[in-house]
Amino acid sequence: MALDHASRRTFAIISHPDAGKTTLTEKLLLAGGAIRLAGAVRTRGDQRRARSDWMKIEQDRGISVTSSVMTFDYDGHTCNLLDTPGHEDFSEDTYRTLTAVDSAIMVIDAAKGIESQTRKLFEVCRLRDIPIITFVNKVDREGRDGFELLDEIQEMLALDVSPMIWPIGMGSDFYGCYDLRDGSFSRASRRGGHFDETLKVPSPEKLGEMADVPDHIVTASSEAIELAQAGYAPFDQASFLEGHLTPVIFGSALNEFSVQPLLDLIIGHAPSPRPSPAEPREVKPDEDKVTGFIFKVQANMDKNHRDRVAFMRVCSGHFKRGMKLKQVRTSKDILVHSPIFFLAQDREIAEDAQAGDVIGIPNHGTVRVGDTFTEGEALRFTGLPAFAPEALRRVRLGDMTRVKQMRAALEDLAEEGLIQVFQPEVGSQWIVGVVGVLQLDVLASRAKQEYGVTLEFEASPYEMARWVTSEDAAALATFRERNRLAMATDRDGSYVFLAKGSWELDYAAKTYEDIRFLRTKELQ
Numbered sequence: 149m150a151l152d153h154a155s156r157r158t159f160a161i162i163s164h165p166d167a168g169k170t171t172l173t174e175k176l177l178l179a180g181g182a183i184r185l186a187g188a189v190r191t192r193g194d195q196r197r198a199r200s201d202w203m204k205i206e207q208d209r210g211i212s213v214t215s216s217v218m219t220f221d222y223d224g225h226t227c228n229l230l231d232t233p234g235h236e237d238f239s240e241d242t243y244r245t246l247t248a249v250d251s252a253i254m255v256i257d258a259a260k261g262i263e264s265q266t267r268k269l270f271e272v273c274r275l276r277d278i279p280i281i282t283f284v285n286k287v288d289r290e291g292r293d294g295f296e297l298l299d300e301i302q303e304m305l306a307l308d309v310s311p312m313i314w315p316i317g318m319g320s321d322f323y324g325c326y327d328l329r330d331g332s333f334s335r336a337s338r339r340g341g342h343f344d345e346t347l348k349v350p351s352p353e354k355l356g357e358m359a360d361v362p363d364h365i366v367t368a369s370s371e372a373i374e375l376a377q378a379g380y381a382p383f384d385q386a387s388f389l390e391g392h393l394t395p396v397i398f399g400s401a402l403n404e405f406s407v408q409p410l411l412d413l414i415i416g417h418a419p420s421p422r423p424s425p426a427e428p429r430e431v432k433p434d435e436d437k438v439t440g441f442i443f444k445v446q447a448n449m450d451k452n453h454r455d456r457v458a459f460m461r462v463c464s465g466h467f468k469r470g471m472k473l474k475q476v477r478t479s480k481d482i483l484v485h486s487p488i489f490f491l492a493q494d495r496e497i498a499e500d501a502q503a504g505d506v507i508g509i510p511n512h513g514t515v516r517v518g519d520t521f522t523e524g525e526a527l528r529f530t531g532l533p534a535f536a537p538e539a540l541r542r543v544r545l546g547d548m549t550r551v552k553q554m555r556a557a558l559e560d561l562a563e564e565g566l567i568q569v570f571q572p573e574v575g576s577q578w579i580v581g582v583v584g585v586l587q588l589d590v591l592a593s594r595a596k597q598e599y600g601v602t603l604e605f606e607a608s609p610y611e612m613a614r615w616v617t618s619e620d621a622a623a624l625a626t627f628r629e630r631n632r633l634a635m636a637t638d639r640d641g642s643y644v645f646l647a648k649g650s651w652e653l654d655y656a657a658k659t660y661e662d663i664r665f666l667r668t669k670e671l672q
C-alpha cells in the first residue's frame with residue numbers, strides 16, 4: 149500500500165441503474181491490476197448472493213442493494229472505490245457512503261443522458277461539494293449527440309463541462325476515442341472489438357491517413373472537436389475541486405475505451421483526502437492522531453456469526469492494527485484488534501490505514517452509524533444526518549412467541565440505517581419508517597432469513613414523521629402532552645411527531661411556534 153494519505157484516492161461511482169456502473173467498476177479494477185479476469189465483480193456478487201438469501205431481492209429485481217469497498221494500488225497510489233447501491237429507491241446508506249468519499253465518477257448512458265437516480269445522487273454530491281468526473285458510457289452503441297449530452301449536463305446540473313475525450317463516430321460508425329488534450333487516439337485493432345491500441349494523431353484531420361477512419365467521419369469529427377474545444381470551459385483544477393466543473397470523458401466500459409484515461413484522471417486530478425467537518429473543529433488529513441467516523445454498519449455479513457461490521461472512514465492519522473480508539477459517544481475505549489481491510493486483490497494482509505482509507509470494525513452491536521473514533525479527543529464528525537422517512541408502516545408479527553427476535557431484527561436493521569423504528573408513546577405496536585418503500589421488502593426478507601420472523605406491514609394512520617425540539621422545555625412538554633397519541637420516540641429516545649398529512653404538520657407548526665419540526669436529525 150502506498151504510504152501517505154496524499155496518495156489516497158477515495159471515490160464512488162454514481163449512476164442510474166443499467167448505465168454501466170458494475171461494468172465500469174470491473175474494468176477499473178482490471179485496468180488498476182486489482183483483478184486479473186473480467187467478470188470478477190459479478191462473480192463476487194453472485195457468491196455474495198449465494199451466501200445470503202435476502203440478497204435474492206437484488207437478483208430478482210436486478211439491482212444491487214448492498215454497498216462495499218474495494219481497495220487497490222495503481223501507479224503509486226491507493227484507490228478506495230466505495231460501491232453505492234444503484235437501485236431507484238434512494239436510501240440513507242447511499243447518502244452516507246457519499247459522505248465518506250472525496251470524489252465521484254458519474255456514469256451516464258450515452259443514449260439516455262441524465263436520469264432520475266443520477267440526478268438525486270448528484271444533488272447529494274453537490275451538498276458536500278464533491279468533485280465529479282463524468283463518464284459518458286456506451287458510445288459503441290447508437291447514442292445521443294455529444295453536444296446535446298454536454299449541454300444537458302451543463303443545464304440540468306448547473307455545472308461547467310470540460311470535454312476531454314471525444315468519440316469518433318458512435319454506434320456502428322464508432323471508430324475510437326480521441327483525447328483532446330494530447331491527440332492520442334484509442335481504437336480496436338479489430339473493428340467493433342475491445343480497445344487495444346493507442347496511436348498518436350497530432351490533429352483530428354489526420355485520423356483518416358493515420359488510423360483508417362473514413363473521410364466523412366473525419367470531417368464530422370474534426371468539426372465537432374473544434375467546437376468541443378472552443379465552445380466549453382477549459383479544464384480548471386480549482387474549479388473542478390470546488391465542484392463547479394466536471395471533466396467529461398466519452399467511452400465504453402464494456403469495450404474498455406477511456407477506462408485507463410479515467411483512472412489516470414483520478415490519480416492525476418481527483419483530490420486526496422480532504423479536511424472533514426467536525427465539532428468543535430475541522431479535522432485535517434495530515435494530523436498525527438487517528439480519527440474516523442462510521443458511515444455504515446452491516447449486520448450478519450456472515451450468517452454463522454451475529455456480528456456486525458462497522459465501516460470507518462479514517463479522517464486523519466496512521467491507524468495500526470491493535471490500536472485502542474475512543475468511541476466518543478460512549479467515552480469507551482475499543483481495542484481494534486482485528487480490523488478488516490477491503491482488498492480487491494489477494495495480497496499480504498494490510499496492517500495499517502491512512503486518512504482516506506476504510507476499515508471494517510467487527511463488533512457485537514456497540515458501534516453505530518455516525519460514531520466518531522479518536523485517540524482521546526472529544527470530537528464529533530458532522531454531516532451524517534438521518535432523514536425523516538417517506539413511508540411509515542405499523543409492524544405486525546405473525547407469531548407472537550417471537551417478539552424477542554422481532555425486536556432484535558428491527559433494532560439491528562435500524563442500526564444499519566436500513567429502517568428507522570419508532571415506539572409510540574401510547575400503544576405497543578412499533579412503527580417503521582423508510583426513505584424508499586423497497587426497503588420494506590428488504591426488511592421483511594432479512595427478518596425472515598436472518599431472524600426467523602415473519603413481519604407484516606399494516607398501513608399506519610401517519611404519513612410523516614418529524615423530530616421535534618424546542619429551546620423551551622415547558623413548551624415541548626406541553627406539545628407532547630397535547631399530542632400524546634401522535635408522539636413517538638426513535639431509538640435514541642428523541643421525540644418524534646407523527647402527522648397524518650402535510651396539513652396536520654402545517655397546522656401544528658402554526659399552533660406551536662416554539663417547536664421546531666425537523667426533517668433531518670444529525671446523528672450523535
Ligand code: G4P
Nearest residue numbers: 164165166167168169170171172285286289400401402403
Ligand atoms: P449498472 O451496474 O449500472 O446497473 O450497469 P451494468 O454494468 O450492469 O451494465 C448494464 C448493461 O449495459 C449490461 O448489459 C452491460 O453489459 C451493458 N454495458 C455496460 N457498458 C457498456 C458499454 O460500454 N457498451 C455497451 N454496448 N453496453 C454496455 P446487460 O445485457 O444488461 O447485461 P450482461 O448480460 O451484458 O451482463
